[in-house]
Amino acid sequence: MASKTVTKASARERLLEAADELFYREGVQTVGIDRVIEHAGVAKASLYNTFGSKEDLICAYLELRNVRIKDRITRTLTRFRAPHEQLLGVFDALGEAITDPEYNGCAFVRATAETADDSSIRRVANNYRLWVRGLFRELAEASGYAAPDELARQLHLLYDGAGQSARMDHDPSAATTARAAAASLLASAPLADNSIEGRQAARRAAGSP
Template identity: 55%
Template sequence: MAEEKKSRGSARERLLAAANELFYAEGVNSVSIDRVIEHAGVAKASLYNTYGSKEELVRAYLKDRHARTRERMARELQTRYRTPRERLVGVFEIQGLAFTEPDFRGCAFVTASAESEAGKAVQQATEEYRIWVRSLFLDLAYAAQAPQPEALAKRLVLLYDGAGISSWMDHDPSVADASRDVAQGLVDAAFAQ
């Protein structure tokens, strides 16, 4: 058994994997630190030596999800779409890939933000993610030379948020198709001005 735990990665990696699985499925406040430790198969001292507190583990979990989301989005946008204008709509197709995953439970950042206290590390991590989402659309709108890039980006962010919530709460992955169609309409309308 000890050899099996050892082969699964370092204590840091196992704690982060356990946090990712449990926090995403059940929420950051409802999962105790003892459950994360047990699920990771590490000693309690490992958690405190590695992260210092549950709040810092939650922040690390969110930063890790953010990094993976950002990397996937950048990779997929670059390989699937040729122009910034295509990428503005492509974001919704890439977002929709998550909607079909069996464990999809909506946006981890929305959930964590709803459970966090103002001024805490978790709130900072969720705010960093939001800055990235807004920047993603704004940068693409500018690169596409949209006539009013800020207005278009704001509308697309709203659609992005709504698509994730709708797909999760309605258990309907086809929301990805609808959001992509609406995004295409918004982009076409923005360039028709």
Template identity: 50%
Template sequence: MSVRERLLASADELFYREGINNVGIDRVLEHAGVAKASLYSTFGSKDELVRAYLEGRQQSRRVRIEERIARHKTPRDQLLAIFDAMAETLARPGFRGCAFVMASAELPGGRGAQEVVAAYRAWVRELLLRLCKEAGARQPRLLAQQLGLLYDGSLVAGQLDGDPAVVATARQTAALLLDAAVAPARRAA
């Protein structure tokens, strides 16, 4: 592994497991087995290492979600597949919660980290909106917002309660919302 890869792997493991603010650069360097000069020549600062860590998390989550979506043909099934991908994430050993929620809480003024968090959230919102439109929702923005709340809520509930089954409830609720949003309007008698 390159120095960059070793630093990122160490940051990913330590920042996620122990928290960004709890892990100093010296711990990352020791864990990665690299010299301090390597960190600064590769990333320039801890802030940039944090940004790269979150970008890596964002990319891997996007890939997992996109792979799950690709297994399905209909927008309805694709929307529900987002919750299936989340269920897999919550069921993984060592799941501590959403890295983006944790980073946002730890680094409220961390500009680089907040930019990555904002980009990730924008991607999720755009994905939900696109699929809601493709599904034929009468109010796609409203449905996308509702599904987004279910998505965020189940991630946080899964973290706080330590119960990955919460996503099944969120998925069922998403299916109900989706079916109600795309059902033909009932005519008044």
């Protein structure tokens, strides 16, 4: 019987996985390069040849987190057919993250708290936040709300607050609470089409009679 060939992870993959585990658990500044290298089981030269610097490694770690969050949200939103339902579905995706036993808050908030304002790390974090805000805006506009920019900002604040509460207060139900608040917000938000049908659709999405 032929044996299966096991593909060994590349140095880049091993370094990223080590950084993801250590940086997220302990902080990007607390963890030194030597610990990442040791955890990954690679030569020191591999890190600098692959990423160039610790800051570049941190950026790559955050980009990895970004991709995984987007994938989780996108996958969750496929459960819902209408944009006004997907607005609340974003909070369901957040709930999946919050209830993970290894949840340790928002990786982007934690990383930027330890870095300078002009750091490339902050730019990566800002790109992630722009994506989340843009998703809320896109769904709000597709749902027919009159002020999608304002509504997106309000929903983003609820999203951020739930993540912070989950970590600071050890509250695994924070996303559920934020979802309920978002539902109330959507039920009262003005619609571009203020018809009875439009209002009823918004109320159904928010879980109101």
